[in-house]
Amino acid sequence: MLENYAPLLILLSLALGFTVSQVVLSEVAGRRRKNVGKGEAYECGMEPVGGARIRLSIHFYLVAVLFILFDVESVFLVLWAVAAEGFKEQGLALFVFGEIALFVFILGLALAYVWRKGGLEWDR
Amino acid sequence: MNPDIAQRILSQATLDASGPFLALALGVLVLVFLELLPALAALRQIVFLGSLAAAAWAATRTLFGPEIAAFEGTYVANSTTSWWALLFVASALIAWIFGRRYYRDEARFEGEHDILLLTAASGMVLMAGSRDLLVFFVGLETLSVPLYALSGFRRARRESVEAGLKYFVLGAFAAAIYLMGAALLYAGTGTIALAGFQERSELLETPLALTGLALIAASLFFKISVFPFHLWVPDVYQGAPSPVTTFMATGTKAAAFAFLLPLSFALPPESAGLVAAIALITMAAGNLGALVQTDMKRLLAYSGVAHAGTMLLALAGMHADPESGGASQAVLFYMAAYTFTAGGAFGLLTMLETQGGRPVTIDGLRGLARQRPGVAAALALFMLSLGGIPATGGFLGKYLVFSVAVRADMIAAAVVGVLISVVALGYYLRIIVAMYMQPEDATRPVPAESRPLSSAMALACAAMVLVLGVLPGWFLANVR
Numbered sequence: 001m002l003e004n005y006a007p008l009l010i011l012l013s014l015a016l017g018f019t020v021s022q023v024v025l026s027e028v029a030g031r032r033r034k035n036v037g038k039g040e041a042y043e044c045g046m047e048p049v050g051g052a053r054i055r056l057s058i059h060f061y062l063v064a065v066l067f068i069l070f071d072v073e074s075v076f077l078v079l080w081a082v083a084a085e086g087f088k089e090q091g092l093a094l095f096v097f098g099e100i101a102l103f104v105f106i107l108g109l110a111l112a113y114v115w116r117k118g119g120l121e122w123d124r
Numbered sequence: 125m126n127p128d129i130a131q132r133i134l135s136q137a138t139l140d141a142s143g144p145f146l147a148l149a150l151g152v153l154v155l156v157f158l159e160l161l162p163a164l165a166a167l168r169q170i171v172f173l174g175s176l177a178a179a180a181w182a183a184t185r186t187l188f189g190p191e192i193a194a195f196e197g198t199y200v201a202n203s204t205t206s207w208w209a210l211l212f213v214a215s216a217l218i219a220w221i222f223g224r225r226y227y228r229d230e231a232r233f234e235g236e237h238d239i240l241l242l243t244a245a246s247g248m249v250l251m252a253g254s255r256d257l258l259v260f261f262v263g264l265e266t267l268s269v270p271l272y273a274l275s276g277f278r279r280a281r282r283e284s285v286e287a288g289l290k291y292f293v294l295g296a297f298a299a300a301i302y303l304m305g306a307a308l309l310y311a312g313t314g315t316i317a318l319a320g321f322q323e324r325s326e327l328l329e330t331p332l333a334l335t336g337l338a339l340i341a342a343s344l345f346f347k348i349s350v351f352p353f354h355l356w357v358p359d360v361y362q363g364a365p366s367p368v369t370t371f372m373a374t375g376t377k378a379a380a381f382a383f384l385l386p387l388s389f390a391l392p393p394e395s396a397g398l399v400a401a402i403a404l405i406t407m408a409a410g411n412l413g414a415l416v417q418t419d420m421k422r423l424l425a426y427s428g429v430a431h432a433g434t435m436l437l438a439l440a441g442m443h444a445d446p447e448s449g450g451a452s453q454a455v456l457f458y459m460a461a462y463t464f465t466a467g468g469a470f471g472l473l474t475m476l477e478t479q480g481g482r483p484v485t486i487d488g489l490r491g492l493a494r495q496r497p498g499v500a501a502a503l504a505l506f507m508l509s510l511g512g513i514p515a516t517g518g519f520l521g522k523y524l525v526f527s528v529a530v531r532a533d534m535i536a537a538a539v540v541g542v543l544i545s546v547v548a549l550g551y552y553l554r555i556i557v558a559m560y561m562q563p564e565d566a567t568r569p570v571p572a573e574s575r576p577l578s579s580a581m582a583l584a585c586a587a588m589v590l591v592l593g594v595l596p597g598w599f600l601a602n603v604r
């Protein structure tokens with residue numbers, strides 16, 4: 001029972017070892033060039049200090065919507081892949097493949113539409 | 125896993141049951157494809173109308189047959205759902221025809237407009253046929269999300285953007301409340317299928333399930349615009365582009381009612397009085413609100429709230445006495461009459477707004493009978509039908525609804541309801557007075573542009589209102 005967790009333990013130790021080694025290595029061997037930007041807390045490219053009500057480019061909105069759309073698609077694909085095994089054993093491989101192919105085709109059509117309308121271009 | 129699942133999913137019965145939905149969904153896909161190829165833009169209208177026609181044809185195939193269950197019983201097609209589907213097709217057609225040439229700045233997005241309209245219609249069909257809380261939710265979102273976008277479609281106009289944002293924020297809340305209710309109901313009963321609720325009806329009495337039902341009812345009441353969830357209606361109806369308002373006023377309400385009817389058995393019997401009270405307050409709120417309006421779209425929005433309250437009274441009657449029957453027929457007939465009446469009225473307002481270039485007010489209608497007798501006559505007929513004057517479909521709808529309440533021994537509620545309905549004549553007649561008995565505004569130019577398609581549609585709506593009012597026998601015999 002417990003040995004089933006061995007891969008997890010290995011992964012954990014690898015992750016820990018890698019992180020700690022990187023931090024220590026850069027501390028020991030890294031060069032230091034100080035500037036203003038480096039001194040600030042990292043906040044995904046935004047100003048960490050100041051009002052929260054800043055204007056963002058509307059472009060981000062479209063990108064975010066499209067990202068979520070195709071992000072959710074990949075979630076469905078994973079679920080399908082898991083369920084497809086059972087169908088394959090019953091000789092329904094073609095059927096389940098057809099189903100997911102239709103799904104991907106519809107999403108592909110949406111992508112083509114977005115592309116055609118210039119939704120993927122940042123500066124329009 | 126069941127080996128014959130593929131056979132069951134791909135069976136003829138499934139195809140028959142989901143035919144109307146498939147026709148609309150396929151239409152959406154083809155329309156999106158056409159957007160990729162500007163050379164084929166001319167085919168757009170053919171595809172749109174073809175898709176609606178195919179959906180109507182598929183719905184008539186199940187109109188008189190027995191109930192067909194599909195997708196493990198989560199979706200059904202029977203006579204009632206087929207009538208609803210036909211109604212949604214009519215609603216989309218009315219909105220679309222009156223919406224031709226309405227958009228000027230946004231004309232280049234008309235392809236998207238049609239795609240969203242057709243998507244919303246497919247969502248309505250899904251809502252009416254669903255017998256499962258999650259399938260209904262998919263339909264609800266398929267309907268709502270396109271409508272959020274359509275409400276804000278005239279993005280250069282502040283009112284339209286405001287309507288879109290308001291509808292979106294409140295609609296998202298309603299969706300979240302619905303999901304919370306579905307989750308609680310599942311926690312309380314262990315099922316999300318309507319058939320499952322029927323089997324485990326004793327579990328519906330638990331506090332957990334009751335809370336879930338209340339939340340679901342609240343979100344459905346939001347969609348059908350019932351007090352106290354009706355405050356978004358005037359703002360959104362007024363601000364949204366007029367063709368979209370036409371579609372929203374007729375279709376959305378019908379779709380939510382189509383699911384509320386089969387679901388309502390799950391509500392506890394004691395709630396009948398509460399539902400009746402909500403119905404009466406909604407009628408009062410709608411009619412009193414409409415009395416003081418000057419903008420026509422806003423006035424009709426409040427009037428729509430009052431009509432939703434009237435239909436809810438049939439639901440309360442069905443609830444008080446499940447044996448009395450006729451509630452489904454009453455709501456379906458009422459909604460059919462309302463679709464053609466309000467569809468025609470909003471449609472004519474769309475036409476006048478397109479030609480006049482500004483929103484239509486009651487004052488703006490003064491003297492219309494002399495300038496455009498046909499339009500004024502049709503609008504007057506629609507107002508009389510909304511007010512429930514005999515010989516119109518609106519009267520018979522009201523009669524059926526109130527008789528359900530009377531049969532269920534809710535005589536007091538029915539009497540109060542009739543009295544509140546009389547108030548409504550105050551503003552419907554004001555419009556007729558403005559059109560027929562007041563002098564025209566000399567500064568207002570008379571538009572000369574002729575609109576054969578819109579005129580034909582208005583004529584068809586008027587004819588349907590009269591047929592439903594004068595010769596309802598066939599419908600009453602076949603609509604269940």
